Amino acid sequence: MDLHGFLNAERQRIDATLDRLLPAADAWPARLHDAMRYAVFGEGKRVRPVLLRAACRAAGGDPEKVVEAACALELVHTYSLIHDDLPALDNDTLRRGRPTVHVAYDEPLAILAGDALLTEAFAVLGAFPAGEAFAGRRAEACRLVAVAIGSRGMVGGQAEDLEATGGLPDAERLDRIHRAKTGALIGAAVELGALLAGVDGPHRGVFAGFGERLGLLFQVADDILDVTGSAATLGKSPGKDAAAGKLTYPAVYGLDAANRELEALTGSLMREAEGLEGSGGTLGAMVSYVARRNR
């Protein structure tokens, strides 16, 4: 598989759909819509939407039918970045290679743009895929995503991350933060792709478990990148987590052990992906993409 070509085609499809779903930059209220678009159309890799479509494909569904739902997860991801970057939280000024929203606009607008993007995600999930046949899956999609990104998921992980910052290395706490903060949304992307393809019952759980472990891989790779990457490859400030005293994989286990964990997770996820979609599929390609970002 030509991973580069595949990812480029996916990104173009997703970006065109995001452009269609979001209100025009000059639609009332223009400054808010402008900020929302500024945040969404940075150099995002669109990992979550691509994963959702890959999981849908692997589950025998039509990825064309789920492109809007896939975009909803990018709206969620973008909201979480805007709010995480706020002065009161991580106070980051660089994201996806550009000034963060509260720097490019202002803090009130950054708060509201994040709120609006999160909200818009549910407008999309409630409406797509259209048609009576999908009504039950749309409602379940809203529920599933909300649980994944709420107080017991992504937002909960962010809250614990704040509390843990500057504390002693704690493997159990690190695991809890990783599962919630990054793993939950990545896991939801995979599970939602399967759900929208019509998968239910235990087989949906298999996709969910694969997604959760892929989320862990993503976070381990991200933590390593924070230590070894540059601003150019990261699109954000490197060394930021370490400097802020964040609980990360390398901080708790050391860089060598983090790299070994990355290898082991990658191997087992590749086997899982093959079990789900056969060899040479797009889920497997995404595993190797997520793992290789730090090479």
Add this chain to the structure above:
Amino acid sequence: MDLHGFLNAERQRIDATLDRLLPAADAWPARLHDAMRYAVFGEGKRVRPVLLRAACRAAGGDPEKVVEAACALELVHTYSLIHDDLPALDNDTLRRGRPTVHVAYDEPLAILAGDALLTEAFAVLGAFPAGEAFAGRRAEACRLVAVAIGSRGMVGGQAEDLEATGGLPDAERLDRIHRAKTGALIGAAVELGALLAGVDGPHRGVFAGFGERLGLLFQVADDILDVTGSAATLGKSPGKDAAAGKLTYPAVYGLDAANRELEALTGSLMREAEGLEGSGGTLGAMVSYVARRNR
């Protein structure tokens, strides 16, 4: 109708349901859940949930089936208060008679608690009313609420309110802010009650229109209260809007004209309510409750 007794019974039912829906205050992550409950269980009047149930009743539905969905609107309302009160936005320290969340906890947790409450609302709307028969209505509920409270609705109104603050009185702008900032969620409460009762097509539009005008009444009454109320009756700092140079009804039209508008709106809404539910119904009672708050 015994309005006082009715509202008390409704509030108890709604508060008990909110208590059941929200994670326990000591569930991980405890500080976040504690803050969410602190914000939700202030002295809220539960106007939006009561309205949703009243509209459901007026439309021939069973208000017992929609108590969770009604609570979802209270979660949305609470999130909007937490974020509006933030230092970067209205910088308010008193709400529902107690310190605001960023004062009682801290600013990062207030941002996250708001995010989590908004998210939880969609987890509830996606799951209730349970059962296959309601699946289509649940998905539509998520979409409807998201549109009402997103960038073209409630959050958009807040963004324009920020821009308008300190500017010249502008009737058109005031109308736009009121419709979006308060009217949209009140309108959604009424429309959602009808939708969940099974109303669709033009008759749903009648409920939506009634809700929108009721939202306007609510905001006019609120603006008047800001001028004439005390901290004890308001549960928040009075005179705050005027001091901040906010665009309000009394600021644009004067207090007398605002009071006349309140009377006129109340009269026409009472007639509309009677058309929807007959005389002596709960929608009518809510109209007089919303209007009378400032007497």
